[in-house]
Amino acid sequence: MIPIKRFPVVCPACGSDLRVKSLVCDHCQTAIEGSFDIPVLCRLESDDQQFLVSYIKNNGSLKEMSRIMNLSYPSVRNRLDDIIARILKLENSTNHES
C-alpha cells in the first residue's frame, strides 16, 4: 500500500510558511510556475480538513456530526470553535506577512 503523503505547508528547515512555485497538469504535462499562496483551508491539519468536509457534507449540522462521530454536541462544537480559532490565527499571520 502506497503511503499517503501529507501536503507540506511549513518549511521543514526553518518552519516558515511554504508557497506553491509550480503546478503541473497531469493530463498534458503543462507546467505553470510562479509564487502562489496556499489557501488557508489547505494549511489546516488533515484531521481538521476532514472534519470540515464532513461538516459541510452534513449540511452544517453539529447534531448530525455528533451522531456520526459518537461525541456529545458540545464536544463537536468545541472542535469547530478550535478550528475557527486556528483559521483566524492563520489569516492573521498571512495578513502580517503581506
Place this chain on the structure above:
Amino acid sequence: MKAKYFFNPFERVAGWQALLVGLVMMLLTASLALVSGLRFDGVLDAHFGEHVEWWRVFADQGINWLSLVVVFYPGALLFSRSHTRFIDIAGTMALARTPMLVAAIAGLPSRLSDFISQLPNANGTTLFSTPDFWVTVVLALLMVWGTIWSAILIYNAWRVSANVKGTRAGVVYGFGLLIAEIGSKILIANI
C-alpha cells in the same frame, strides 16, 4: 470504558441525555440518603444528621444541582467565547452529581453513622480499637472519594460545556464552585 470517560463522560454525553441520567441518579441518591439519614447539605457536602422530612432530602439534590447551573451558566456567558447551550450546562452538571450516589451507598451501613454519633463521647483507645473502626474508615474514604470525583466531574462539565481552557477555566471553576457551595448551603439551611 476508557479511564478518561470515568472523569470526563461529557465528551460523549451532554444535553438532554445527560440531564435525564443525572436526574435519575439524583433521585436514587436522595432515596438512599433518606434511608441512611445522610444529608447532602451543600454542593460538595455529605453529613449525617437528624432525620428530616423526606422532601427536604430530595430538595437538597435539586438545590445543589440548580446552584451549580445558576452559577456556571452565567459564568459561561461571561467567560466563554463559544455559544454555550443552557441544556448542556444543566445536563452535564446533573450528571456530574452522579458520584454522590457512591457517597450515599457508603453511608447506607449503619456502622458509619453509629461510629460518628459515638465520637463526641468516645474514649479514644476503646473506640479506635473496635473491629468496626477499619470498616468505618473505608466507608468514610468512599464518601470522600465520591465527593472528590464529583468535583472533578463538575470541572469537566464546565470545561466541555463552555469550551473554556487553561487558567481561565480553573479560576472561574474555583470561584464558581465556592459561590455555588455557599449559595446551596444558605438555601438548604433556610428551606
